[in-house]
Amino acid sequence: MKMHFKLFCCILSVVLLGVACKKSTDTNESAATTPPPTPASSGASTSAPPPSAPAAGASSSDSAVGTVEAATKMAAVDWALKQDEIKNDPKGQWAIQATASSTYNDAQGTAAYAANQAVGPPNVDKYGDNGSAWTAKTADAGIEWLDLKYPRPVYATAVRVRESCGSGAVIKVELFDEQGAAHSVWAGNDPTKELNYLVVELPKTTFKTARVRLTLATNVVPGWNEIDAVQLVGTDQ
Numbered sequence: 001m002k003m004h005f006k007l008f009c010c011i012l013s014v015v016l017l018g019v020a021c022k023k024s025t026d027t028n029e030s031a032a033t034t035p036p037p038t039p040a041s042s043g044a045s046t047s048a049p050p051p052s053a054p055a056a057g058a059s060s061s062d063s064a065v066g067t068v069e070a071a072t073k074m075a076a077v078d079w080a081l082k083q084d085e086i087k088n089d090p091k092g093q094w095a096i097q098a099t100a101s102s103t104y105n106d107a108q109g110t111a112a113y114a115a116n117q118a119v120g121p122p123n124v125d126k127y128g129d130n131g132s133a134w135t136a137k138t139a140d141a142g143i144e145w146l147d148l149k150y151p152r153p154v155y156a157t158a159v160r161v162r163e164s165c166g167s168g169a170v171i172k173v174e175l176f177d178e179q180g181a182a183h184s185v186w187a188g189n190d191p192t193k194e195l196n197y198l199v200v201e202l203p204k205t206t207f208k209t210a211r212v213r214l215t216l217a218t219n220v221v222p223g224w225n226e227i228d229a230v231q232l233v234g235t236d237q
Contacts, residue, residue, distance in 0.1 A: 095148035102137035153208035154234030166225035
């Protein structure tokens with residue numbers, strides 16, 4: 001009986017030990033397979049950008065683009081107003097006759113690129129090659145000239161050269177008095193870009209003039225250098 005009781009106690013101890021190991025194993029497996037807890041919502045909000053941040057960035061970008069577009073439009077408006085002001089200047093006059101050192105295709109009269117294409121008010125509306133302007137026979141050949149005559153002699157205060165292609169090649173502007181003597185009123189580096197005027201302003205001359213000569217260095221600006229029109233500005237007294 002005593003032996004049986006001891007045997008029963010041993011068996012019970014083994015059973016209890018096995019049950020305890022199994023529970024420990026189940027606990028470890030459960031800990032290993034259970035996913036980590038989801039972070040609290042407050043932590044997620046802290047790491048994410050505020051909802052207003054993208055909107056603020058987009059607004060700044062749009063504002064910058066809008067500012068650039070507005071500035072570009074205003075510059076275009078200013079340019080158009082200046083062109084119109086020059087074209088309709090009551091003190092200005094446009095050439096009625098022109099000769100040149102050479103012309104493309106040896107053009108004469110009213111043919112495309114002839115010297116007389118620089119007569120009258122501007123009629124080239126876009127920068128680039130255009131037969132409605134004068135150009136020399138050969139591109140990049142070096143020194144060329146364009147000589148223009150006007151309806152009436154004036155005491156000159158300005159010369160405005162409308163350049164329409166290969167702008168920036170003018171190196172000298174001369175006026176001729178009524179006795180035919182040449183007077184250099186400007187020489188230098190022509191800053192003109194795109195479709196625009198080289199404006200030479202000068203103190204009112206002591207002589208009257210109705211003739212302007214431009215000298216170009218056509219090798220300075222590669223390609224064809226074209227003159228659309230030349231305005232002589234001055235007064236009768």
